[in-house]
Every structure is written in structure tokens, then in C-alpha cells.
Amino acid sequence: MKLFIQRATVLGSLVLSLTACAGQQTTPESGGELNNAEAPSLAVGAIPDQDPEKIQRLSDKLTAYLESELEVSVEYRPVTDYAAAVTAFKVGDLDLVWFGGLTGVQARLQVEGAEAIAQRDIDEQFTSVFIANVNSGLQPFTDISGLKALKNKTLTFGSESSTSGRLMPQYFMQKTGLTLDDVKGKVGFSGNHDATIKLVEAGTFEVGALNSQVWDSRLEEGAVDQSKVSVVWRTSPYYDYHWVVSPAVEERYGAGFTQKLQTALTGLDASVPAEKELLELFGAAKFIPTENQNYAQIEEIGRQIGKIK
Amino acid sequence: MSSSHAAITKLFAWPSWVNRRSFWVVMVWVAISTSLYTASATGTALINWNGLGQFGEFWLASLNPDLSPEFLAIIGRATLVTFAYAVCGTTLSVGLGFIGGVLAAETWWRTVFPPSAKGSWLGPLMWRWVRVLLAFPRAIHELIWGLFFLSILGLDPVVAVVAIAIPFSAIVAKVFSEILDETPQEPLNALLNSGAAPATAWLYGLLPQALPNLLSYASYRFECSLRSAAVLGVIGAGGLGYEILLSLQSLRYSQLWTGFYALILLNGTVDLWSAWMRRRLGFTSRLDLHTPAEVRKKSNALNPALHRSQDWLLRLSWGLIALVTPLCYWRLNIGWERLWSPRTHRLLADILTASRPVWPTLEGFQALLHLSGLTLAMSILAMALAGLGGILLSFPAAQTFLLPAGCLSIGGTKGAVRARSLFWGSRWILLVSRAIPAPIWALVFLFVLFPGVWPGALALAIHNLGILGRLMAEVNENLDERPVRSLQALGASPGQIILYSVLPQNLGRFLTYIFYRWEVCIRETVMVGLVGAAGLGRLLTEQLSSFDYSGLAITLGCFILLTLCVDWVSQQIRKTQAEF
Numbered sequence: 001m002k003l004f005i006q007r008a009t010v011l012g013s014l015v016l017s018l019t020a021c022a023g024q025q026t027t028p029e030s031g032g033e034l035n036n037a038e039a040p041s042l043a044v045g046a047i048p049d050q051d052p053e054k055i056q057r058l059s060d061k062l063t064a065y066l067e068s069e070l071e072v073s074v075e076y077r078p079v080t081d082y083a084a085a086v087t088a089f090k091v092g093d094l095d096l097v098w099f100g101g102l103t104g105v106q107a108r109l110q111v112e113g114a115e116a117i118a119q120r121d122i123d124e125q126f127t128s129v130f131i132a133n134v135n136s137g138l139q140p141f142t143d144i145s146g147l148k149a150l151k152n153k154t155l156t157f158g159s160e161s162s163t164s165g166r167l168m169p170q171y172f173m174q175k176t177g178l179t180l181d182d183v184k185g186k187v188g189f190s191g192n193h194d195a196t197i198k199l200v201e202a203g204t205f206e207v208g209a210l211n212s213q214v215w216d217s218r219l220e221e222g223a224v225d226q227s228k229v230s231v232v233w234r235t236s237p238y239y240d241y242h243w244v245v246s247p248a249v250e251e252r253y254g255a256g257f258t259q260k261l262q263t264a265l266t267g268l269d270a271s272v273p274a275e276k277e278l279l280e281l282f283g284a285a286k287f288i289p290t291e292n293q294n295y296a297q298i299e300e301i302g303r304q305i306g307k308i309k
Numbered sequence: 310m311s312s313s314h315a316a317i318t319k320l321f322a323w324p325s326w327v328n329r330r331s332f333w334v335v336m337v338w339v340a341i342s343t344s345l346y347t348a349s350a351t352g353t354a355l356i357n358w359n360g361l362g363q364f365g366e367f368w369l370a371s372l373n374p375d376l377s378p379e380f381l382a383i384i385g386r387a388t389l390v391t392f393a394y395a396v397c398g399t400t401l402s403v404g405l406g407f408i409g410g411v412l413a414a415e416t417w418w419r420t421v422f423p424p425s426a427k428g429s430w431l432g433p434l435m436w437r438w439v440r441v442l443l444a445f446p447r448a449i450h451e452l453i454w455g456l457f458f459l460s461i462l463g464l465d466p467v468v469a470v471v472a473i474a475i476p477f478s479a480i481v482a483k484v485f486s487e488i489l490d491e492t493p494q495e496p497l498n499a500l501l502n503s504g505a506a507p508a509t510a511w512l513y514g515l516l517p518q519a520l521p522n523l524l525s526y527a528s529y530r531f532e533c534s535l536r537s538a539a540v541l542g543v544i545g546a547g548g549l550g551y552e553i554l555l556s557l558q559s560l561r562y563s564q565l566w567t568g569f570y571a572l573i574l575l576n577g578t579v580d581l582w583s584a585w586m587r588r589r590l591g592f593t594s595r596l597d598l599h600t601p602a603e604v605r606k607k608s609n610a611l612n613p614a615l616h617r618s619q620d621w622l623l624r625l626s627w628g629l630i631a632l633v634t635p636l637c638y639w640r641l642n643i644g645w646e647r648l649w650s651p652r653t654h655r656l657l658a659d660i661l662t663a664s665r666p667v668w669p670t671l672e673g674f675q676a677l678l679h680l681s682g683l684t685l686a687m688s689i690l691a692m693a694l695a696g697l698g699g700i701l702l703s704f705p706a707a708q709t710f711l712l713p714a715g716c717l718s719i720g721g722t723k724g725a726v727r728a729r730s731l732f733w734g735s736r737w738i739l740l741v742s743r744a745i746p747a748p749i750w751a752l753v754f755l756f757v758l759f760p761g762v763w764p765g766a767l768a769l770a771i772h773n774l775g776i777l778g779r780l781m782a783e784v785n786e787n788l789d790e791r792p793v794r795s796l797q798a799l800g801a802s803p804g805q806i807i808l809y810s811v812l813p814q815n816l817g818r819f820l821t822y823i824f825y826r827w828e829v830c831i832r833e834t835v836m837v838g839l840v841g842a843a844g845l846g847r848l849l850t851e852q853l854s855s856f857d858y859s860g861l862a863i864t865l866g867c868f869i870l871l872t873l874c875v876d877w878v879s880q881q882i883r884k885t886q887a888e889f
Binding site (some may be wrong): 043120185191 | 359360362363364383454459460461463464465543544547551554555557558559560653656680721748752755756757758759760761820843847850851853855857
């Protein structure tokens, strides 16, 4: 009997909380052919590449900011898988997405007329770092040819679609004539930049390649054991993360909406406290305009490496 | 002397050591040793002692989960979302699986095309055809189904629900059909012979007897759906999987553990509740594969006295189920209209055109063969370890063994305390192992192992150990106790009792579960291949992220072939067991 009361209470509270949640929920609206509603929301998504536990805060702030600037309803839609975000953009369920360099190109190639509109100040001069475990015997070097020392070492990248954690490091390796078959065993894919640091720190892999922004901030936090792992080389700069917008928004909200979006994003002002917080969540001092042409190199490398078919 | 010798020979009734059974025993050992060889062939060290610090860091965080109110609110909401997906996925897959199960049952086709009637050859043909057809949805992991549906249905809860429902209905159909075929056929035949129509004969002669087993299995499916719903969170479904992935991205261990505890709580509650329901209904096994007839009679006969007295409690439970299920559908706000919208048609046509396979060159074919071999080796090692560990843990985790009044109970108050702690300890280990998703286990093992087949194999082993151990503990609980009691009365030691009365009864069912789970394990290698850098899973993830649909079609074809092989092997082995 006692058992039953316990169970009933659990179930009862479950029902209640479900009802409560359902009450709070906002109806997801999606654009395109599916919805006949008068003005569907602008669907915004982001690939959370670092510190994503802040995503809740970021999405609330971003939605509020864009709604006030653009005077349309905005909805943040969570996706964490790179391929899923590109696909959702392709089918038209995401209108504005914060992509990485490679995923942005992949997405634009699948949607004719899509445009890269804004990036962070740091994305213009983005870099990757190669880090090595002390036991690997690798010494820091300054010239790209130093990468040849990676031959017969074990190596891990981050996510397989990552620009800074895979594409560009692989490109720089190829420039010195080093292919993925030259490293010891198979190249690993740790899944994310932080896992790369931990796995190289642990010594599971001798070398790792990752986003230098993540590396620098982990160093600052003191989260890295520098007696075990250190940087051996910092790459030369390339273009990375950016906002990509679908041409569908012009149809839906009128001509010039893309321009309006770009102005809103680049208009984020660090001297306004609320906007400063949003910029900080993105790890940026400000957003600057960008254009498709900036990612031509990424596209070329993507094709070379086989990430773009 | 000679007469007792004759009696023993008769008892074993083995005409020769060369038979199907010994053939399969040898094959299993060959498979395990080949896999061991493959996994260790890289020539590098296996254990990375330097990673113990990172390994410990992960476990230390379990004592210190993030319990801040904001984060708990996020996790609480996510838990409900995952629960809702699991409810929708289960109800759909049980419904569809029931229909599929009838169509995949040999009995059904024999009923429709009786052996004596004209065109009787059509029955077996149709049956085989349906069985092969069911292997396709099963061979592909939920996550891959999810990405496929995402690319034709777009971002909507319907994606995750359908992604769970499709492979799960195929699994449910397979198991249901086996339950139906193993249900005693006499009442059905009696009705058919007296001239009842096939449908009526089924309704009155077969389904009522199979129903308890069907319901038990449905409740087990719900636990599986919970785990899948958590995995699908990453492709836009939200819920616990999404939150866990976010925390994993920046390795916030304390947040990760909050998510794990939520998963443990959810899995544990569902486990307790469904066990309670089944006990109240008078049947106790959740997945009834290959049960000896007497045991089945004992465990699944509805006890009328118990049934009546608990009737209102049960009714309330059924009422709650009836209330919560529509609530979950409503909460998720599933966009069913997407399933038949013109856009879906267009996108489906696009993806089918793009995924026309380009046949691999000889070199590519060899590479595929090699990767398939690694995947197979990984799954065999995982299942061998999970099976062994599951069997060992299933004894302390069974309610009827060590606990007071159990058949192996240790006397005295001290013994009872020890038994209780062993019972809860082993249950807790099983719960934690199955609640934490396999990719997380893979990353954790990667801290202390060098990359290769092993981290993935161990991750799958631990995850499946939790599932198998729980199923096996239930087999132990449903054991026919008479042989145990008589050996005990004769003064046998606990070890002797297990060896001579428990294992002879249960080993067959243990093996059946292991082979059943092996098939699931093949699919799950997709989730861990990446971190461990081994097998088809890694190739698949690379192709997914390059949108290389034609390559993807070939890789998925390999998975389907592997699943068909595994299905065939388990069927052969089960047949061999049934002969003895």
C-alpha cells in the first residue's frame, strides 16, 4: 500500500509537471512551404562550439535583441550536431545560423542564394594550435615545415566537421607533404576541442589540433596542466565562424531584410550593458560584415580534403 | 556399474561429440579469439597509465554534480522532454510492431495458407520475405534514422519520434513474432479445425495467451526508448541528450553528472514501476525469449486471487498510462502533417537521387571488408565481456538468490545485511552502466586506453552489461526452484547449486539474450567508432559530415549485411539449443 502511494505520487507529480510544461510551451513555428501562418518566426540556430552551457542565456538574449531590432518574431532552435544544423538549414527550417567555416560553406552550397553576412572581429584572423604531450618529445617550432615532425606520432583532431579542429590543421599538414596516413595508427576525432586537450594531456594521443581561442581561454582559466601539454605551433590566420542567412527571409519579410539583419548583428554595441553581455557570450568584441568570397579558400580546401563533394 | 553407465549415457544422449552444438561452440571460441587478435594486432601498448588523472577527474565529479537551481531547472525540463519522447516512441513502435509481429509470425502464414490447401507454398515464402524485410530498419541506428528523417522532414519533434519508432517497431515485430510462434498452438488449431475464420481464431485462440508476454516486452521496450530518446537529443529533439552533449562539449563534468543522475533516476523509476506492474499482473519476465514450458507456466499464469485484490491499483495505473500518453503527444506538439507534405516528397526524391550508390573499387571494397571486420570484432568482444559480466552480476542482483528466503541466502543478521548490500550494489552498478550512454563510456575509456578497437569495445560492453545483467537477473528470479531446493536439501554448496541446478536451467536463456543483444550492439558501434577510431562507425560519421550520400548508402549496406548475418547465426544457435 505504502509502495503504491509512493508510485502514485510520482506519477501524479509527473502528470502535473507535464501539464505545467505544456502550458509554458510556445508553439514552434517554421518557415517555408509548411506553414500558412501570417508571419512565421525567424528561425535562428547556432553550432555551439564552446562554453555551450551558456547557450540558454545566449539564446534568450539573442532572441530578445533580434526581435527588438527587426520587429519580427524570432525563435531559437537548438541543434548540436554539425550535420543536423546544415541539413536543417538546407530544408529551410533554420533561417539564420551561426556556422563554423566549413559548415557555413557546406550549408551555402546546398542553398542557392544563401549569404554569409557577419562574423566576429576575431574570425577574420582565426588560428589553430597544435599541442603536444611532453612525452612525445616534440619541441615548439615557428616554421610550418616543423609539422613534418608529426610523422609517426599519434594525432587527434576535434570534430570531423570542425574548421579549426580539423580542416585547417589537416590543410597545413598537407602543405608540408604530410598525409593522414603518415601519422601513427589512425587519426582520432575526439569530438570537441576540450576533449582534444584532455586526451593529449592524458597522453592517449601525442599530438592534437584545436581552436586557439579555446586553448587560450582554458590556459587563462588554469584548466590545463602545462607540465604535461604545451603548444608546439600556431597556424597562420584564416577566416572561420560566421552568420549565414537563407534567401527565404527576403521572400518572407521583404527585400532588404538580409541587409537589416547584417546591420542588426554588426550594430551590437559593447558600450550597452545588455549587448555587451551577448557579445561576451559569443566571445567577441564586436561583429563585423563579411561576404561569401571570404570563404573561397575554405571551400577549396574542403574539396581537396573531401569534406565537400 | 554397466547399468549406471548406460543410464548416464542415456541421460546425456550424445551420440557423438561432432554435432551442431559442438560446431557452434567451436565457432564462438574461434570468433572470440579472432576478435581478440584483431583488437590487439596494432602492436602498441594497451593501457595508458598517464591518463589515470583524467579518468579520476571524471569519476570524482560524480560526487559533486552541479545542483544550482538554474541548472536543475534545465535538467528537470529536459528529463520530461526525454520521457515524453520515450512514451511516444514506445506507443508507436509497440502498435506498429504488433502488426509487423503478426505478419512476421510463421503461425500467421500457416493460418492464412494452411499446409493442406492450394498455394501453401506461398506461406513460407511470404514469412521469409517479411523476416528479411524487417532486418533493414533494424540494421540502422536510431541516430542515422534521425539524420535521414531530419533531411526530409526538417526540424520537428516528429523526426525523433519516427526515428525511434521505425527501428524499434522492426525489433518489436521480430520479438513479437517469436513470442507468437512459441505460444502453445493447440487452442488455435482447435478453433481453426472447427471452422473459425483465421482472424477470429487468432483473437480467441492465440492472442490471449501471448498477451502477457507481449505486454512484458512492451514495458522493456519503454526502457530502451528512454535510452534512445536521450541519444536523439543531439539532432534537435532537445531533452537530456542535448543537455548532456552541451556539457560534454566543454567537458563540464559536474554538469554531465547531473544529467547522468537524471538519466539514472528516469531509468531506475521506469524499471521499478514496470517491475511492479508486471508483478501485479502476475507475470515477471520482460523479455521472454526461449523459456522452458514449465517456467513459463509458473511465471506467466495470471494468479486470479492476486489479480482481483490488486485490481483497483492496476486500474489506476492503467488510467494514468491512458492519461500520460496523450499528454506526451500533446506536449511534444508533433508535426505529423510533415509526413505527407509536398516538401517532404521533394526532399525525399532529392536524397534518393543523391544516394545512388557508386560501387567501390577493389581497393575500396577491401577497405570496407577490413572495417566491417573491425566492427564485428568490436561487437563480439563487447558481447563476450558484457555477457560474462552480466551473468556474474545477475546472481547478486536477483531478488531470489542471496536475500533472506532466497535459495542461496547467507544465514544470520550479518549475512542478511551483506546480502542486501550486494543486492543493491549490483543493481546500482547495472543501472549506472546502462543509463550512461555508450559514447560517454568510450571517451572515459579513451583516457586510460590507447586508441583502437578496445575503447569502443569496452564502452559497448559496459553499456550492454547493464542491460543484460538486468534481464538475466530476471531470468534468475523466474527460475524453477525445485532443483535448487533439492540440491540445497542434499547439502550442496552455493557454488555447486549454481553449477548444477541454476546454470543448466538458465544458461540457454542467458545465451539467447546475449545473441539478441549482439545484433543491437552491431548498430551501436556507430556511436563509439569515432572516438575509438575503429570500424565502420568512423567511416559513417565522416561520410555524414561530408554529405556523401552515395558512400553512405554503401556503408549502410554493410551494416544491413552484418545484421542479416548476425540474425542468421543467432537463429542457428537458438535452433541448436532448442534441440537439447
